Amino acid sequence: MGKCKFFNLLYEAVSHIRSDSLAILDSLECEESLTSLLIPSLGLDSVEIFELVGYLEDHSGVEIPESKVFSFKTVGELKAFMGLD
């Protein structure tokens, strides 16, 4: 998992926003389990979701429009939108 750029970015973002939630990312075993991970299972409240989006934008250069913020169901959908490896 350590090789994937998106995973590293997400990991950094979550550790920055709510380090308690890292346990769920630590428990992932393969790329498929990351892609299918439901965003709510990250355990972030709505303010923290915005913080996450801000962090991802700042560190990737990809902009996530307001209307999209709550439209992603899985981490895979977010990853695909951002076009990161």
Added chain:
Amino acid sequence: MTNMIFYNVPNTEERCAAKSIVEVCQWRAIHQSDNIAYRFLNNGLDDCETLTFGQLFARLQSIAGHFDVGDGGERAILLFPSGFDYISSFYACLFAGIVAVPAYPMVSHSEHVRLRVIIKDCSPRYILTTSVLKDSLLQWLEKEGLTHTTFKIIVVDELANSDVGPRHVISPGEIAFLQYTSGSTGNPKGVIVTNQNLLHNSTVIYRKFEHDAHSSVVSWLPPFHDMGLVGGIIQPMFAGFTANIMSPMTFLRRPLRWLQAISLYGATSSGGPNFSYKLCAKHSNSKQMEGLDLSSWRVAFNGAEPIHAQTLKSFSEQFAPYGFSHEAFYPCYGLAESTLFVTGGSPREAHQQIIIDSEQLSLGRAVHVVEQPDVKTVVGSGQVLGNEVLIVDPQSRRVLNDRDVGEIWVSGASVAQGYWQRPEESEIVFHAMTRDGRGPFMRTGDYGFFDGRELFITGRLKEVIIINGKNYFPSDIEGSVQALSSVFKADAGAAISIEAQGEQLVVIQEIERSQRNIHSVEILESMIKEHCFTVHGIRPHEVICVDQSHIPKTTSGKIKRLQVRQDYMQGKFRGAQA
């Protein structure tokens, strides 16, 4: 208008007296046409658009031209993201005597539910929106079976090409707008705010914040709520200085943009609920704060949710090196039912903070103590100006003495007229009389006490838990439970009282999803039970640990305890037990 009361408007060369904020707008459009009224910060910083008083007035007149003459007193729902279209539309309504009804732009499901209820409640004649939201609005209306035969939709940014001319005659009505309270999603109530209420409360804020022509504001607050609308948009217009507005989304994504904007535009007044200060302290990083200068910030207001001494302390520590002055903290108290503002401190003095005995507080008395184990630090919310505030025993309606805890009752010209089309609830809330016959007062439902002239807020009346004659504040129990272990999700628990052979405590607490399988639920529940007994001296009737997102909250994340109580009575949490 029934009451022709004129208010003196500050920072007008020849003394201008107005009976509506839109007349202030007109005066400034004529005499200060090129001054910047509003600056919208697209990215929260230097990428911005400006709107002068002259431009604003032309824009609002052209929107007002689309209201039919004779529709004065009809309602118009305003459905916009934060920005100039919303601001111009709000003033256009006031110009034409149409009752403005600010609504949230539809993003989430609960906002759709809310909009449906508001439409049903206020029967609007118009819906004003923007081309960005038009399609989703039309789709939604069709799905809801609300065809546009009953109301007219005005897309304000598409009006440029229309053949309807601007409206020239100003005709403000008595009611300025309906402020729907956050309440529970399915049951919002429209607070009736008159033009007079708005000018009276604006005068009070102007004096309490010690504003002048050289003040300026940065506001990221949602402009559809009393604090963002009356504080962030109306106050700068009343006072005649520039308001720098950014979207709440910009702030939530990058909280430091708020402080950077204050620094960049030299703002003197800016603020928000306690959580916004907490969020900034969390995001502080020396790289982004390089060059930050917060020395212009004189009024850092903090209101709308309980004010934590700890938040103020850590914010101060982090931002003092960037020119933030501890004296700038401005705790205040208010509610939509009083237009916005009720009490606040003095910008030149540090806010008040006192240490009182927890045991005595639960008996309804605030007793000063020095630091000892069982104490509570409370932050003062300042003093009253321009209205009257009493502390009253909610049962006997007796007016209480200094440092007795009771319900906060308000009367004065800032107090709104009632709830839209709810005569019974309006009578109870807005026409309360004290036992000795004083009144009418508006019952805030908030609990507090006076220490001299300073008002301290201690909780919400209806949620107070009384066991064996002692009062317990839910937030205290919830906070101490959540501090027990990181397994218990912060701000995601509810302490409620139920009737079971006398009043009993029930605690519902969410468990962090990430730690869901690490601990046995039985052990966690008994841990909370034991804690309630040893620390608060209460043996809870029941403790239930549930998975995350099971406890109902308002859009701003406050626990809906009354709803929790209802859900509990219906046995909903037992089914969701973790």
